[in-house]
Amino acid sequence: MSLRYAVLTLLDIEPGSGYDLKRRFERSVSHFWSASHQQMYRELHKLHEEGLLDCTEQRQEGKPDKKIYSLTEMGRAALREWVQRPASAQKIREPFLIQLFAGHLLDREQAREAVQRQLREHRALLQGYEEQNERVLQRDPAVNERYWLAHQTLLLGIEAEKTWIAWAENLLLQLEQK
Incomplete structure (x- = not known):
């Protein structure tokens, strides 16, 4: 695109x-x-x-x-x-994941701090998306009907952030056990 x-x-x-x-x-x-x-x-x-x-x-x-x-x-x-043209799926481009891939160069505390920092950012993104979703739900139903598919992109963003947060929380638990 x-x-x-x-x-x-x-x-x-x-x-x-x-x-x-x-x-x-x-x-x-x-x-x-x-x-x-x-x-x-x-x-x-x-x-x-x-x-x-x-x-x-x-x-x-x-x-x-x-x-x-x-x-x-x-x-x-x-x-x-x-x-109407088919769109191909895109791979994730996330700088933090490259840093995590080189995570063997970090001590445990540095790794925890890096994940916690990202977790805070993704929680803030989720909060923003959820607030935006509330505004969308307050719009005129005819507008929501017309842009129903556009709204689905926001809902995907919400689910992606929830997944990211769950992954990061799990990673923090694993870092605590190491």
Whole structure:
């Protein structure tokens, strides 16, 4: 997948400015796809040049005009074509697991601290996902029905964090016994 389809998807849901898009990205797909602010703006400009996005300027008092992007019919067709293609499963890319793979270079206390640090981070991620899920469940049922599959990505994130936490807690118990 590329950033272009994340951008097209988010603008299919609702038109918006680059700033709006970045905020939406951070609240949704950033949990499983990353992009910098600069990458997002470059992609917006490229998609607009390719005719996949329309751009209208909205006047603002005392500020530069705001550019509002929306999908063109060509953009919607490109998104529809892409979403129907099979996607291959991706392998995990987790720097901490490489560090753990070299864990024989750590003493027991260093290993425990490293796992505990990751455990805190994953617990915080889980809490954030669960809070986001509560907000989703409070939305208009018609909106939830339309974006039911998008919601499934959040539920997978919750389950993945629960699994990660259980694995790390078990690893800490094993480190205590060594």
